[in-house]
Amino acid sequence: MINLAHISDIHLSPMPQVGWRDLLGKRITGYLNWKLKRHDELNSETLAALVRHLQAQKADFTAVTGDLVNLALPAEIERAGDWLNALGAADKVAVCPGNHDAYVPGALESAQKVWGEYLKGETLDDGDFPFVRRIGELAVISCSSAVPTRPFLAIGRFDEAQAERLGRILRVMGEADYFRTVLIHHPPNPELQHPSFGLKGHKLFREVIAEHGAELILHGHTHRSSIHSIPGNKGEVPVVGVAAASAAQGGTLDDPARYNLFRIERAGDGWTCTMREFGFQRLGTEIVMRLQMRIC
Template identity: 45%
Template sequence: MFKLAHLSDPHLGPLPDPKLIQLFSKRILGYLNWRRNRSGSMTGNCLEQLVEDMKAQAPDHIAVTGDLVNIALPLEIIGARNWLEDVGDPHDVSVIPGNHDAYVPGALRRARTAWLPYMSGDDADASPPLPDSDAVFPYVRKRGNLAIVGVSTARASGPWFATGRVGIKQTRRLRAILEELGEEGLFRVVLIHHPPFHNATHWHKRLSDASRVRAVIKRAGAELILHGHTHIVSRSSIDGPDGPVPVVGVPSASNAPGGKKPGARYNLFSISLENGRWHCQMEERGFTVTGEPVSSIVTDSIEIPAKPDLLPPAEGQSLRAPST
């Protein structure tokens, strides 16, 4: 049994006081949004309690699917690194960036430099990230029978836009990686900030090349896709070669209950291989009522596509065991 925790969009606060010159960009809109809206609904207290509860569940690994910061000020990026160190060791925590982490040109490079140990593959060294933002993605981390594949959709976008894009080069690498991991018989978990399914969000917040991602999954397959971005409970699927691939999103990890969006939550996935079939049990944990502690909200089974070579063998045949 492997326990994977997933949280997203902590939008760490409070926001540092920006210099005036730092607001001569799209940041002015995000700054005003924080002051008028998010500073009241996204609280560090909720996030702190959520992380404490998550640690108490003793997950084997933690996935954070982007938007650690708000307007990507340098002090925010440093603060996010400190927060990640409190969440866990880089070996046990996998991170991908979101659109807020790439809020203005140059922000994503600074975030990648600061958070590199948390969003690089097992075969990466500690050298500074390459100038090409796509060069380190997708990254791969193998933990037991799981393969965690981190994809970046983070792009600096114009005012009033929160779109994401994977890009052609990264998409090609993603397909090759998923095919190779599939041949190894691993449970492939794809981490992506923007949801890749149809009509996932408003047009100005969409994944602009979602159809390209769906084509890769349909050809190469995956067992589970985890996303953030929408700040709501999200359960969907996209076509895979062996059946529908589940796509699961989670609300913001810092949102207080009682507002327009659900209270802060994280999802806990218990994954096992039994009789040649992958089994995945998901538990939602978080806040539902103001003033109440973190609690279990929903427990449900996630249907995982059955790969033909992992099905129980016919009489006289042996079962192919996944790599560890």
Template identity: 45%
Template sequence: MFKLAHISDIHLGPLPSLSLRELASKRITGFINWHRNRRSHMVGDTLNTLMDAIDRIDPDHLAITGDMVNLASSREIETVTAWLQDAGEPSNISVIPGNHDAYVPGAYEKTTKAWYPYMRGEDAPAEWDEDFHCYPYMRVRGNVAIIGCSTALATPPFAASGYFGRRQARETVNLLRAAGEAGLFRVVMIHHPPIRGATPTHKRMIGIRRFGATISAGGAELVLHGHTHLNTVYSLRGQKMPVPVVGIASASQGLGGSKPPAGFNLFSISGSPGNWKLLRERFELNEIGQGVHLAETTRFLA
């Protein structure tokens, strides 16, 4: 049995001091939003509490579906790099970027370079290369193929949309088919939910139909996403049966906010091609915020 933990939208805080030059961009809107809305609910020991619980469970792998930072400043990127190194070895953690990781022009390249060991596919160059398309990437762990896609791109102020394009769709289909032919359980990671109506228009994923066609053409057993800061379960049309599409609350969301408290999904994967079994256990911050409890159990594919 393979155990896969899933967290998302870390938004590692608090915000560092920013120069006027750094704020003279879209960052000013995010800076104001942080201080007005997020600062009171996304600081403290919430993330540490979650990671301690995950460490005790000791899953085989950890999937993180984007939004590691808030404004993608250089100091934030450095802080997340240190956090990842403390969280575990790159071979045990797979990361994809979110819209906040590409908050302003140039940020996407900086975050990908800094976190490349955690985003590096098995056929990718050993060192980051700006001319190499990191996404999609595939990592094989046991009988599981983890395929990381990216919808991250810099957007104008008051927009947080993502994009899934033709090149990435074509390459993702190829990876999914290869993994299926190898008899692997296929997990696809993407930041924006690939479901119509799951987010407001200004936060939507452009290319939803293309992504759905990618999943049905290539085949998959599970899709993981973040972005909404909500605990959700949707589905997409698969080759033989619906493919679960699962979201999770922000890993830094404390108690008392408008969004659900921080949590993580734990997936137990067993069986074999044509007879896969998938159990999802969702853990969330307990009512006093000093630990987690099992909030929901769902069986898929059985």
């Protein structure tokens, strides 16, 4: 049995000291959005409580599906590196980056340098993504949909080169009979696409899964708890999203902060996977188990 934890959309706060030179280009709109809407609804106290509860579960591995930062300022990227170190050792934690981690050109490259092994794993060639982490019979495959975009856009991108590499990885891991869990920040299912914040290449991603299969897909980005599915080569593949880990109770924009814990077990020639969702309710101050269900 393997226990896999999933947390996403960290959005570390408070915002570091910002000078006017820091707000050139897209960062000015992001900063205004933070000050006017987000700073009261995404907070460090909520995040700290959720992480303490997650760490008490002693999961075998933790997947972080992006948006550790807000404007990808150098100080934010450094602080996110410290947060990852506190979350767990790099051999037990993997990150797939989100659009806020690539907020402006060069930001993701800076994050890769600072976050180091959290954004690395086995690859089939010189491409950084997807990379693979193997934990027992579990293969965690981290893709990247993170690209810098114009103001007022939060789209992601999944291109042909990454699709080709993902297909080969899924084939190899499938032939070796691993439980293949794919991480991507932007949801790939058609129900959650939108011109301003969807995934460019979502059809291509689904084509790869339809051809090669996977056992589980995890994403963030929406700040909502969700369960969907997309076709695989041997049936439907669960697609699970999780609320933002720093989302305070009483917010008007998001579900309250939550994380998911998956219990993965071998069952004859196949697998069973049971999901438990932990987090805050709309009312009350305790973190509770909100949901338990078998998803495959």
